[in-house]
């Protein structure tokens with residue numbers, strides 16, 4: 001029996017207004033990709049993608065006629081964002097692949113749902129639903145959704161050669177939606193291993209975006225371990241080691257701390273993650289701080305004093321994962337104490353006797369003494 005999706009996102013008036021704008025114009029409107037997959041799997045749906053046989057100019061026309069705002073966000077790819085009651089809907093014209101040179105595919109607009117499905121990456125991402133929620137499954141993706149199996153559409157090697165990002169997407173989708181017991185699809189995995197070199201030609205922005213999503217999964221450890229054995233991880237992050245990731249995930253759940261991709265990245269190590277994954281300055285700093293603090297010997301309170309509560313907590317978890325030891329007794333209280341501590345000595349206390357580098361050096365010595373005292377020495381004692 002064909003399943004039917006009855007989720008709120010599908011029945012809400014904003015959504016209906018978008019599909020009706022298209023169907024009233026005599027065109028098709030089909031939900032596709034993540035929203036259908038997640039609805040079928042019982043995962044939350046964050047964004048709704050719509051596929052249509054209407055060409056982009058026609059989508060703009062039909063949206064305007066229905067009083068909806070249309071923004072040409074990806075006109076080259078045929079994507080118009082239709083805003084309905086402040087909610088964005090990505091409406092994309094059916095596409096099909098045409099072989100041009102070598103194995104690279106160029107995309108042109110198409111009229112058929114089957115062609116549109118065939119150019120998508122995984123069978124679980126190639127499911128559609130009509131405006132009433134009836135699922136359309138042109139490539140038999142449903143059994144894969146039910147088995148939670150990430151499987152390439154068509155020949156894995158050929159599909160990867162068209163876009164090497166699909167290697168990373170394979171591991172990412174397995175981490176989020178795969179069946180942990182069954183592991184990764186063997187045929188897909190060996191094709192990824194075979195083609196790993198192709199990663200080198202991808203932009204760092206695309207690699208970074210995929211890796212952030214992968215590392216945000218509840219448990220990315222099995223996927224990342226598979227990436228390592230397939231020779232993919234070392235292409236993305238040379239020198240990275242996946243060993244401590246599973247222990248970290250375990251500690252996160254033990255201490256009920258939500259997943260933080262930056263902590264996971266810090267535990268992987270490897271050279272220049274910030275540059276290779278094009279991290280924002282803020283994320284780069286946190287990854288660097290966690291990585292360094294996890295690998296030095298500073299106590300919980302000192303870490304919290306120096307880097308704040310969040311970074312200290314993550315660094316202590318990372319350290320436990322890397323060393324295979326439990327976090328220190330009473331570490332939560334120690335972190336809280338360190339985060340509250342205020343150094344009682346000011347530069348002005350040492351001036352004008354000292355200035356310049358000598359002043360900085362003296363101040364650090366006093367601070368180290370104060371930290372070593374467990375933040376107990378007061379200003380007078382420190383200045384004596």
Ligand code: ATP
Nearest residue numbers: 032033034035049119120121122125126163165166
């Ligand atoms: P989520 O947004 O939850 O990460 P999603 O399935 O919506 O999941 P997107 O990256 O938003 O993933 O892509 C939307 C759809 O477009 C996918 O489901 C897939 O069908 C198709 N797609 C995206 N990127 C590729 C790609 N590199 N190769 C082939 N198909 C792709």
Ligand code: MG
Nearest residue numbers: 033034047049
């Ligand atoms: Mg999406």
